Amino acid sequence: MPPRPERFAAPAAAAPEQELGTAFRPKFGADGLLTAVAIDDATGEVLMLAHMDAEALAATLATGEAHYYSRSRAKLWRKGETSGQVQRVRRILVDCDQDALVLRVAVGGDGGACHTGARSCFYRAVGEDGALRRTEDDRSARAADGS
Amino acid sequence: MPPRPERFAAPAAAAPEQELGTAFRPKFGADGLLTAVAIDDATGEVLMLAHMDAEALAATLATGEAHYYSRSRAKLWRKGETSGQVQRVRRILVDCDQDALVLRVAVGGDGGACHTGARSCFYRAVGEDGALRRTEDDRSARAADGS
Numbered sequence: 447m448p449p450r451p452e453r454f455a456a457p458a459a460a461a462p463e464q465e466l467g468t469a470f471r472p473k474f475g476a477d478g479l480l481t482a483v484a485i486d487d488a489t490g491e492v493l494m495l496a497h498m499d500a501e502a503l504a505a506t507l508a509t510g511e512a513h514y515y516s517r518s519r520a521k522l523w524r525k526g527e528t529s530g531q532v533q534r535v536r537r538i539l540v541d542c543d544q545d546a547l548v549l550r551v552a553v554g555g556d557g558g559a560c561h562t563g564a565r566s567c568f569y570r571a572v573g574e575d576g577a578l579r580r581t582e583d584d585r586s587a588r589a590a591d592g593s
Numbered sequence: 594m595p596p597r598p599e600r601f602a603a604p605a606a607a608a609p610e611q612e613l614g615t616a617f618r619p620k621f622g623a624d625g626l627l628t629a630v631a632i633d634d635a636t637g638e639v640l641m642l643a644h645m646d647a648e649a650l651a652a653t654l655a656t657g658e659a660h661y662y663s664r665s666r667a668k669l670w671r672k673g674e675t676s677g678q679v680q681r682v683r684r685i686l687v688d689c690d691q692d693a694l695v696l697r698v699a700v701g702g703d704g705g706a707c708h709t710g711a712r713s714c715f716y717r718a719v720g721e722d723g724a725l726r727r728t729e730d731d732r733s734a735r736a737a738d739g740s
Contacts, residue, residue, distance in 0.1 A: 466709065469724065469725065483642065492632065492695050495630065538718060538719040542707055542709050542716070548715045568687065568695045578614070579615065
């Protein structure tokens, strides 16, 4: 079980305050996690979807590099630690009820995000016949800004 | 509890088959849900993040319109049913382990996705001081294709 999010303000009880206010009140689920979508800031491509606990979110804010909570390894995961695919965070967006984040990132290393070698984890499309097909997008031009 | 996903093939036991194969084997979580990110196909903007159970995914594939599972109402949710913000699905992408989807959609109604009136649910950015600021993006030009 990830640590409780005591380092962030609790979600507001009233929806209008949570949805229209200026206070960051991340709403971690019962499992202590919220969902984060990483977008390549240079291309707008969706790179990956992952989860953050309070520790990962705090580390992301403190370092400017994306940290997630690895559910399979049950531990903090600094993205790119072994692959070099570090994600420098350019902007963090939060959704209406504050239980999901969009991270606009500049990707280091080879510019990719997926452990399979694809640039984006979303490298297959569901065809009309229900089968998956690899998209051309996944290995298309790398982001100009590979910093 | 959402219905079990018996209408889809179960996830493959072997990671390579799940990650590199051509069989669609959506991996619903212990709660019966997977995560879906809706992207405006015309602008590339992230509109919203929601969840799907097997019934919602089957309805989406059958109708070509995004259906989600509303966790707050604990029922199938045809997006746009009351708001008119119907999402016509142009393309569905699936990630490596098949527990997340990206839906590229054409949005009906006023072109928005958020119940607050913002175009995207991600209408606030986390500032360097930790406070939220509304972005200009949320009410920027509506998608050209509002069908």
